[in-house]
Amino acid sequence: MNKVVSGELPRKPCGTEAISRGFDDHLWGVMTDCWRSNPVDRPAMAEIAGRVDDLARSFAYARLYDHIPLSTPRISRKRPLDLVLEAETFEKRQVKRQVLGIEIR
Structure with a gap:
């Protein structure tokens, strides 16, 4: 957390394992928006909750059809x-x- 506060952000996880666990560009976008240095630029909690809910639903929906090519x-x-x-x-x-x-x- 101290690194984020000082402006050093973690590297974005990538690869099939990260994607299979739901870690995609959309989730990374939510995270980087939350890490903005100026609190005014960060999304409100309601927006974060909505975005994460959308991500969870789309991930769950995609998992239903994993067995289909x-x-x-x-x-x-x-x-x-x-x-x-x-x-x-x-x-x-x-x-x-x-x-x-x-x-x-």
Whole structure:
């Protein structure tokens, strides 16, 4: 803490381990904003709480999908709207199949 007060900031952790633990540019930004030498330039506690909450939510959300590859050949060529329409079409086919008891292609 004395080093921060004297203007010497810690080095930013980097690498896959730091990122996997949620330490990214956004968190580093919160930290460096809090370390500003002039107290007037530092964010208010409510702002810090909001930013950290946003970070925690995005990190938790990202962790839900860690097991899914970031890109696959089939999905990477499609636009998001195409994927939504494809999903809706699939759901409609499933409902018709269940209601009518027939195979619909």
